Amino acid sequence: MSTIRRIFEPEHDQFRDSVARFIRKEVAPHVDAWRKAGCCDRTIFEKAGEQGLLLMWAAEQYGGAGMADFRYEQILYEETIRHGDIGVFFTLHSRLVAPYIARLGNDEQKARLLPDAASGKRILAIAMTEPGTGSDLAGIQARARKTDGGWLLQGTKTYISNGLNADAVIVVARSDPAQPRAFGLFLAERGMPGFERGRKLDKLGLDAQDTAELFFDNVFVPDANLLGDPAKGLGYLAEGLAEERLLSACQSVAHAQVALDLTLDYVKARRAFGRPLGAFQNTRFALARKHAELDAMQSWIDTLVIEHNAGRLDAPTAASAKLLTSELENRLIDDCLQFHGGAGYMDEYRISRMYRDARVSRIYAGSSEIMLEIVGRSLGLSERMA
Structure with a gap:
């Protein structure tokens, strides 16, 4: 786990503990079966709804808890990845799709659609x-x-x-x-x-x-x-892009942290030439550098979460975060797989699956090239300069 001071209060820590227990009980035992099936069982959404983990931001009249604090969503992401599987997309349902109904829907639409989404009976x-x-x-x-x-x-x-x-x-x-x-x-x-x-x-x-x-x-x-x-559909979509990219950044950092933790455990236990892999200077230095890079990135993303809570996160900054976190995630997991040696190439080791899972983070929610274009335009750079 990261050793830096995070942005959470005692109530967030209590929430994290409850989410971790839920994921270990209701998600972890089924991950292998779901991965083989290519689809998680839809009942997991209903179980998450019963725990109040879906549409947490929604008003109580629509089945939510009125918790607009983005940190709760960040915690749900982190614990789902750590104890379960990155492919269980609660957040897509709750934080990317349902808000369109809340922002754009009339009273009838919200009353008809949001309660079932909050309970997990209606997947979005x-x-x-x-x-x-x-x-x-x-x-x-x-x-x-x-x-x-x-x-x-x-x-x-x-x-x-x-x-x-x-x-x-x-x-x-x-x-x-x-x-x-x-x-x-x-x-x-x-x-x-x-x-x-x-x-x-x-x-x-x-x-x-x-x-x-x-x-x-x-x-x-x-x-x-x-x-x-x-x-006005394109304008509506643009309104949610900064948050979508912050969610992607939170996911990438959490995924990378789990990969680093798994690798630290592995190099302490795996022996070569009569001593643990972690005793070799190359291993120590390489993982120390990854730890430092990840802590620095985590600190920045935590800051952006607070900025988002205050309504100050802009599109270029969110694009920068999505770009850099996805690139760090992929570099770090690639290195972590290398430290696993031949075992890292075997699907029975989680790092192998994480390597495959990470690749799409540089594509979805806007490719790295699109993120560079957004940031470049924010600097006053464009083809129109020619």
């Missing part, structure tokens, strides 16, 4: 990526055509996290052929005619997290399932 996902469109959301081709009482949704989405388990999916689609920048957010629900799941996508890592293709063939989405203005 968001569908942005398409076969030909990734980080460039303006290239989305899915379309929603206005009709009496609602919209007809047509298109294909891919790489959708929680895609199989999701009961309700926020779909980003073009809403007006005459306006190239008009996009809406449409809530498609399980069972709607024309809404079909494709294959479960096999991935390099994150084996316990279900990723799927989604197909929409003239799906009728009633007006009651439209979130906000049907022409």
Whole structure:
């Protein structure tokens, strides 16, 4: 564990203990089975809901605890990764998707959708990526055509996290052929005619997290399932990007810390040439440097969490955090696998699975190249300078 002074109060420590107990009891025993199945059991969301771990920020009338403090979400991430599996995506459901309903939904929508999401009975996902469109959301081709009482949704989405388990999916689609920048957010629900799941996508890592293709063939989405203005979807998405990237940064640092801790245990126990691996100067120096780098990064991310709580986290800073933490995570885990030697290449050792799991962190929530572009533009650098 990190030796630096963290940002938590006694109530956060108590919460951490309760989360750790929950993850060890309800997640850890099932991780191997879920990874083999390529999907966690949806009942884990209901169990998390019973513990009050979903939509913690939501008002009590919607089933939440009214805890807007981002530190609770950070703790949930850290303990889920430490004692369970990085592929259990509570936070995607709770902190990335549900807030769109809270921010954009009317009273009827919030009363209808949020309580079931807070209890885990309704699992949420968001569908942005398409076969030909990734980080460039303006290239989305899915379309929603206005009709009496609602919209007809047509298109294909891919790489959708929680895609199989999701009961309700926020779909980003073009809403007006005459306006190239008009996009809406449409809530498609399980069972709607024309809404079909494709294959479960096999991935390099994150084996316990279900990723799927989604197909929409003239799906009728009633007006009651439209979130906000049907022409302002891209703006709504941009509002949540800083927090999404901070979440990714928290995940990367937590994942790297677990990898370092596992490796420290390994090099103390594994012997070579008559002494522990940790007794060799190269091992000591290399892991000492990783420890220092990780502590420095953790201190910065903790500071950004406090800034976010105060409403001061801006997009370029969040992009910087996402960029640097994901790169550190991948470098550190690569080095940690090397210290495991041949064992690190075996799937029975967790470091092998962590190596695969880490690779996507430089891609999702905006690739490293997109993060560099955001930061570069914030410095006044762009192609327009030519």
